[in-house]
Amino acid sequence: MNQEPDVSTRKVIITLLKTKGSMSVGDLSKRLGITEMAVRRHLNTLERDSLIESRLVRQAMGRPTHLYSLSAAADELFPKKYQFLTLDLLEELEAVSGQEQVNLLFERRKDRLIGRYEERMAGKPLTERVLELADIQNANGYMVELEEQEDGTYLLQEYNCPIAQVANHYNHACSCELAMFRNLLGGEAHVERTECLAKSGSKCTYIIKPN
Template identity: 55%
Template sequence: MKDELDLSTRNKIMQMIKTSGELTTKELTDQLGITGMAVRRHISILERDNLIESNTVKLPMGRPAAVYRLSAEAEDYFPKNYHTVALDLLAELEGEAGEPMVNHLFDRRKTTLMHRYEGKMRDKDLERKVAALSEIQNENGYMATWEKNDDEYVLTEYNCPISQVANKYNHACNCELNLFESLLEADVSRTDCLAKGDKKCVYRIRPR
């Protein structure tokens, strides 16, 4: 119960700083109605987790004080509806130019990603390419792992940042499959797909 209360208090601190921009320990203490020691404990945890940061400012009266603000990492803490905006824009494009133009957009994205990552694959054997691809996908939020099973490699993604988009526009998944084949220069098949209701995306990779 105490852990839940502590988490709730830290959530409140995050919300308060989000709406106010910057707050001192005294301002947080006054608004929360708890002791300064308790506030400082919560602040210490939030700083440790890289959710807030501070700088010292001179006040009109008294000694300089630390002023706390949200860190760049903290922005991920608050809800974002990027997929809704993306779906709305794609629907507008589809209405104006038709589905082929939407598919062309995904093809262009695949080409861009190919140019962006092909350097990381250069002069690598297939196993190191799979490892590099897994690292790339992890950096992009896909929660990817890989393993070798007999004569094939298996790349598994437990999260799909574009699942809402891919669920409506299946060509996005096709482009990802084609991207993997191009980057790895291997035969790649997908046996499970998050966008189709599976619990993960699974890619089976074999040498050509």
């Protein structure tokens, strides 16, 4: 069965709820030109995927009705341009206070991330630390592949960089990531980056050698 019409209809429902606000099944049925039963089927799918919420509203006459609206999770479906705002703010800071202040921001961010994750590393051998590091980066959207070599060296490769637009302009962001890796893995390993997305690489590649 071709699922494309169903997906397209659900996209229209999401767009309507975004632009028109809360709507009932009847409202959506009229807008879409489909039966209320069909609307409910789409709403059930969207509710299952945690993209919409419903609330029961009492009316002056007749039975209470459910109104449907987008959930907080659905906001991620719409375009975001955060990287451009970030770049604009960093460029303004650089113009006013110089490159050193921009670098200081990246250093403070690095220290905050280390403070957030160091408890996950505490008391663990290197192998478990490397696995934790891969999990952390994956959770942050870096699309990590981790491979242990025959000599005990780890190859950690990141195929995506969520801050690529920023890192392309401010390479200190990449230096801070390397420093964070070294800090979280402690003195048990030598960490070297051999390829970088921000420097025309196809991925970020880290070699982690046990000391």
